[in-house]
Amino acid sequence: MSDQTDLPEHVARNRAHWDELAAQHVAPGERAWADNDPKWGIWGIAEAEAKLLPDDLDGLDVIELGCGTAYVSSWLARRGATVTGIDNSPVQLETAARLQREHDLAFPLHLGNAEDLPFEDASFDLAISEYGACLWADPYKWVPEAARVLRPGGRLIFLTNSALRLLCEADDGNPIGDRLVRSYFGMHRVEWSDDDSVEFHLTHGDWIELLRSNGFEVEALRELRPPEGATTPYTEVPLEWARRWPSEEAWIARLREPA
Numbered sequence: 301m302s303d304q305t306d307l308p309e310h311v312a313r314n315r316a317h318w319d320e321l322a323a324q325h326v327a328p329g330e331r332a333w334a335d336n337d338p339k340w341g342i343w344g345i346a347e348a349e350a351k352l353l354p355d356d357l358d359g360l361d362v363i364e365l366g367c368g369t370a371y372v373s374s375w376l377a378r379r380g381a382t383v384t385g386i387d388n389s390p391v392q393l394e395t396a397a398r399l400q401r402e403h404d405l406a407f408p409l410h411l412g413n414a415e416d417l418p419f420e421d422a423s424f425d426l427a428i429s430e431y432g433a434c435l436w437a438d439p440y441k442w443v444p445e446a447a448r449v450l451r452p453g454g455r456l457i458f459l460t461n462s463a464l465r466l467l468c469e470a471d472d473g474n475p476i477g478d479r480l481v482r483s484y485f486g487m488h489r490v491e492w493s494d495d496d497s498v499e500f501h502l503t504h505g506d507w508i509e510l511l512r513s514n515g516f517e518v519e520a521l522r523e524l525r526p527p528e529g530a531t532t533p534y535t536e537v538p539l540e541w542a543r544r545w546p547s548e549e550a551w552i553a554r555l556r557e558p559a
């Protein structure tokens with residue numbers, strides 16, 4: 301594992317946050333590593349439904365941005381990809397490294413900030429993030445970095461909270477409701493009163509502009525709907541809500557090839 305010093309303020313805060321939260325993510329990480337079928341997001345939506353991954357992963361060089369316990373990387377490695385994980389939390393990476401040993405599936409894990417990647421230009425064919433850097437790092441910093449380390453034609457896939465969910469989520473600890481309680485315009489850095497973490501959310505228009513200005517074409521915006529009867533350990537989103545409105549969204553973009 302490599303280290304980086306002089307972290308930006310929000311990155312240092314999120315490192316402390318995730319080092320503390322890591323213990324809660326051990327059991328979910330163990331379950332996801334043991335399950336060879338990708339299941340995405342807080343509702344565990346099957347890949348056949350979510351359709352996030354390319355049909356053929358064999359031989360692709362993949363970077364997972366904010367890999368946490370690295371179960372997404374494990375799914376991709378078992379499908380023939382050459383994966384690398386990077387994460388800002390040493391404690392999350394300790395779990396990832398233990399699970400690698402237990403599953404006899406080794407790949408490089410880097411301690412680092414997705415806003416400042418320790419990789420050469422054009423090193424990867426796919427960059428992926430499930431509630432990782434795409435939620436906890438500044439998009440105006442990590443998206444240009446993802447573009448830099450991808451090869452022309454490479455894909456960026458990320459899954460995060462929907463913009464709509466954030467608009468309906470008051471900072472009062474209660475589940476989200478059916479009213480807009482935040483401003484849409486100007487959405488970017490978001491902090492919560494009950495912890496010290498920093499999240500980032502953009503409007504759809506701003507995501508498209510940011511992706512396009514960094515050389516990406518948006519291929520899909522998948523607004524994920526949990527199946528009837530789905531469950532989640534997260535209490536913020538009632539199933540009835542997520543069956544009516546998207547609580548999660550996944551972006552699939554492709555880096556333009558030179559003309």
Ligand SMILES: C[S@@+](CC[C@H](N)C(=O)[O-])C[C@H]1O[C@@H](n2cnc3c(N)ncnc32)[C@H](O)[C@@H]1O
Nearest residue numbers: 318366367368387388389413414430432436437
């Ligand atoms: C929710 S976990 C994502 C991993 C896994 N897909 C999951 O859903 O549990 C969020 C991860 O993002 C990492 N993270 C936060 N900010 C980051 C940054 N700037 N660069 C890299 N990783 C970051 C955290 O350390 C944490 O392990």
